[in-house]
Amino acid sequence: MNKQLRRVSLVIAAMFLSLFVSSTTIQVLNADALTADQRNVRSVYDSYETQRGAILVDGQPIASSTKTDDEFHYLREYSNIRYSSVTGFFSFFNGATGLEASANDYLTGKNSSQFFEQINALFSGNPVIGGSIELTIDPKVQKVAWDALGNMKGAVVAIDPSTGNILAMVSKPGFDANRLASHDSTDATKNYQSLLSNKGDPLINRAISGDLYAPGSVFKLIVSAAAIESGNFTPESKINNPYKFKLPGTDTYVYNSGEGRCGGQTTVSLADALRYSCNVPFAQVGIQLGQDKIRRQAELFGFGKSIRVPLLVTPSVYPDSMDDAQTGLSSFGQFDVRVTPMQMAMVASAIANGGTLMKPNLIENVLSSNLASLYQPKPVEYSKPVSPNTAKLLTEMMVKAVSSGVSGNGQVPGVRTAGKTGTAQNGENDPYTLWFTGFAPAENAKVAVAVVIEDGGGMGQNGRGNSLAAPVARKVMMAVLGK
């Protein structure tokens, strides 16, 4: 019987060997990948051990942690709903979004710049105390933007063109992050579910990561930039100006928005086409330039690449391999062109800054737990989408569009203001998407802004970019300029 017993012993040894291997695989070899799995909330639990740093705007906390007696140690509190798109939320039960997620390293003290705090914690046995982050947001501008949108769904982004600092980032509707930070799991989960199923999608940050919008006429800025940069066009170049234009290879006609001739003459200048926001000339210019030139221009402005501000910005899309008809449609921001408000603010910002695009950024300063400055991001040049001269010409075109064109409601009183409206069509009977993007003052701009309003601002197909989006942008620019 001993032979059998030895074999049974071998089988048992093999069974246990497999357990040693499987546990080693899970606990050591694959541990990092398993910890990084989104469904693994243990890292959230770990981060509860440390007191998260505050998120500050102008020295005042908009998110901060206070000590509690329960097992979660600290309760996260948020000062105001208008910052919800910036902070996101930090929930024990539903994960984290916004800066709470993308700046988590700083807030929990795990960033390499917080090395000495980590060493200190290691030797003292205390948890690391997280760092605070001071934002570039201007609280006045944020409030004006929030209020100006009123009950409309949409987003506002305001940037300082010379530095890329984000002065305001609003997405509406917002949400009360306190309801998700609750330590009562039933409560927090119920609130989360109700926000998820809310028709207004309040948890989505429309400024950077919504479903992306058709840009409509604001895209004409990019086509104009490509046209001038090509050397084949100046603002004064004459373009054929029929009252309708048949798209090559189709039976479809393109009309201007009033269905008349652009400016009433048989030809129209590029500048006037932008000023009156005419589709027919831009369809022709686009086809003449070709999609490759436009795509290259769009990519220089940031299309097709995600950036971190440090919130992750969804890449905007200029479609691939279009035929001439599609190129024509996309030249006035229809067909499958899709953008974020952040992208359009970047376009305005680059033009405002003499053709140099500064990388947008939300973080002004990272502070240690004793408020010493650990890291101050420097302004970073992202690209040079157009030459200084082209920027100047585009600026003049945009100033005219506001001062004597169809984008007049963006005019900041007493200040030369550059801008462009857009009213993008969606489905045949769907409400329009309304746009304004621009900057002020036209020289040495202090602010570039992009405003998007969904669902025609509640007016269906009667809403217009100039009537609803432009006034919001005007108020935001006035707030920055102190008017």
Add this chain to the structure above:
Amino acid sequence: MVSPILTGTMPKVMRVVPRNRNIEGLLLFFVFGINAFELAQIQLSTLQVLRSDFWLYWAPLTLIALVVHGILRRRASEADSLILPIAVFLNGLGIAEIYRLDIAKAAAGATDLFAVKQVIWTLVAMAACAAVIWFVPNQLFLRRYVFVAMATGIALLLLPMLPFIGLTINGARLWIGIGPFTFQPGELAKIALIVFFAGYLVSRKDSLAVVGRTIFGIHIPRARELGPILVIWVASLAVLVLQRDLGTSLLYFGLFLVMIYVATGRAIYVVVGLGMFITGALVAAQVMDYVAGRFGAWLDAFNPERYDAVGGSYQLVQGIFGLAHGGLFGTGLGGGVPQLVPLAESDFIITSLGEELGLVGFFVILLCYLLLIQRGLRIAFKHQDDFSRLLAVGFSFVIALQCFIVIGGVTRVVPLTGLTTPLLAAGGSSLLANWMIIGLLLRLSDSVAIKRGAADE
């Protein structure tokens, strides 16, 4: 070749001196200290203070372990000296982790607490162990009751199928409930079936080992000798189909195959038996959603569809996250969040411990089981009489197989099934059965030593 440690073939020298009990006493005091340390660490890290209910979780196990130790001195002084300390260590670690989970659950407002129940069941189970040592004079006593054991085993297995007292919990019909108490009679059936298998196989092993024909060098037993295998196969599949429990079904069948192999030395039984079981399980996977779901959740655990499905891989994946969170050294007792895993105190106690004690602690636990099993196999190697050897291998193997099925289940070596980790997991029936097995192993080890001692004189 397996190491001599595992097979127990190394030292042939036997000691007649009752030094065993003194070693055991010393090891027990060491274990009591570890148990106290675990509880203290849990209270300090979760409650920040030592509270008086420390004694509630430490003293009962310690006292009853001393009682069992005392009874061994009186009635089985030559019994193995490692078995009791290992079992007490595992039981104490289980109580500590269950208590730690209770603290987390109580903080979250839950009322289904298990630690006190576990302490009470430990007292009951170890009292039963003491009774086994006291009242079972030797293995021949058991041999008289082989067919009583068979009847008891079958009755215990069928008990949950009865109306009124049978209970279905988490989809498996394995429990009986009387008033507020629930019990899993299948756990006790293990013991009865091992006694029956051992008795039956000893009396029939010669005819079972007779070769019928030889085809291509393979010895095929006579058809009628395959009868018993068929009966056990049908019974295991009945457990699978009627009680919806893959783990128990596999446990009984694997146990039987190993015992028949040890008794007869005919590997053909294992080959045929495994083939039949795998065929049965594959057919079951086709026709029974529950079995198919278990297989799917095993092979494709991280697929979001499996993860979100009702009865899918959520629990398995959460357990694996817990283990990964523990890493090499663990979070320390009380430092992790094992309560995130459903059934963290019973089926998933090993991931709870793996999270808090790390891979190092996980290995220590595995090595404890391995050592316990090795002590059992050692009895099987040393014993003179075949009935005792079969009993010892049965008891050892059932612990080994149960560990493999449940720990392999939570670490994705095999599909996850609902078995308890012996001596660690919350659950009265499991504790009772395993402590009775410990008692029987102690009894068997004593009779080895006595015989050897007598022979040496």
